[in-house]
Amino acid sequence: MALNSLVSLYAFYKKEKHSWDNTFDLNLGYVKTTSLGARKNDDRFDLLSKYGYALTPKLSVAGLFNVRSQFFKGYTYSDNIKTFSSNFMAPGYVLLGVGLDYKPTKHLSIFISPATVRWVIVKDTALANKGLYGVTPGKKSNLEFGAFATINYLKEFNKVLSYKGRLDLFSNYRRNPKNVDLYMTNALSAKISKIFSATWGLDLIYDDDVRLFGKNKNAAGLQVKSLVGIGLLVKL
Numbered sequence: 494m495a496l497n498s499l500v501s502l503y504a505f506y507k508k509e510k511h512s513w514d515n516t517f518d519l520n521l522g523y524v525k526t527t528s529l530g531a532r533k534n535d536d537r538f539d540l541l542s543k544y545g546y547a548l549t550p551k552l553s554v555a556g557l558f559n560v561r562s563q564f565f566k567g568y569t570y571s572d573n574i575k576t577f578s579s580n581f582m583a584p585g586y587v588l589l590g591v592g593l594d595y596k597p598t599k600h601l602s603i604f605i606s607p608a609t610v611r612w613v614i615v616k617d618t619a620l621a622n623k624g625l626y627g628v629t630p631g632k633k634s635n636l637e638f639g640a641f642a643t644i645n646y647l648k649e650f651n652k653v654l655s656y657k658g659r660l661d662l663f664s665n666y667r668r669n670p671k672n673v674d675l676y677m678t679n680a681l682s683a684k685i686s687k688i689f690s691a692t693w694g695l696d697l698i699y700d701d702d703v704r705l706f707g708k709n710k711n712a713a714g715l716q717v718k719s720l721v722g723i724g725l726l727v728k729l
């Protein structure tokens with residue numbers, strides 16, 4: 494048995510040369526199986542806010558703010574052994590960047606910043622003492638400086654089919670800049686009736702400083718989540 498929920502909000506403002514784009518995503522999921530028992534299978538919130546001033550009809554100079562984390566405790570289950578691995582703002586990612594925002598269509602935006610500051614936060618003391626997520630053991634945050642790019646695509650193709658996708662890339666100038674961190678989300682919805690919808694979600698995460706999830710604990714691993722479901726869909 495699995496129960497998953499997704500709240501996806503957006504607010505876009507534009508007047509003359511000024512624009513302000515905001516998106517907020519909230520995911521919570523729970524799964525119970527006879528062999529593995531009950532566990533959380535999704536938990537995250539992601540707020541992205543971007544202000545731009547138009548240089549041309551399609552190009553703006555822009556500033557971006559992003560915060561991403563989760564609400565509740567998380568665990569890994571290597572060899573079916575439950576190990577505490579995450580919590581609220583542990584890790585948490587806070588990002589500030591200044592750059593250019595290109596919008597070739599109203600559905601697509603490409604933001605590139607060569608000067609971005611990112612804080613990796615591990616607020617939980619027990620996790621901070623383990624030195625997880627690239628934060629020095631005993632400390633609760635790490636400051637990174639690098640290049641950042643985010644591509645966002647949001648479109649309703651027709652009355653039935655809609656898609657929302659996002660790709661974030663971050664290169665840390667201070668440590669292994671060639672090893673680019675990746676965060677990607679995809680959500681495809683097909684309307685079945687007035688309130689029912691079939692959905693497919695595919696998420697990918699790769700962080701060069703995270704060693705928890707790869708088979709080789711000395712190397713970073715790609716995290717993948719794919720979810721197919723039929724459920725209630727409400728649009729306001």
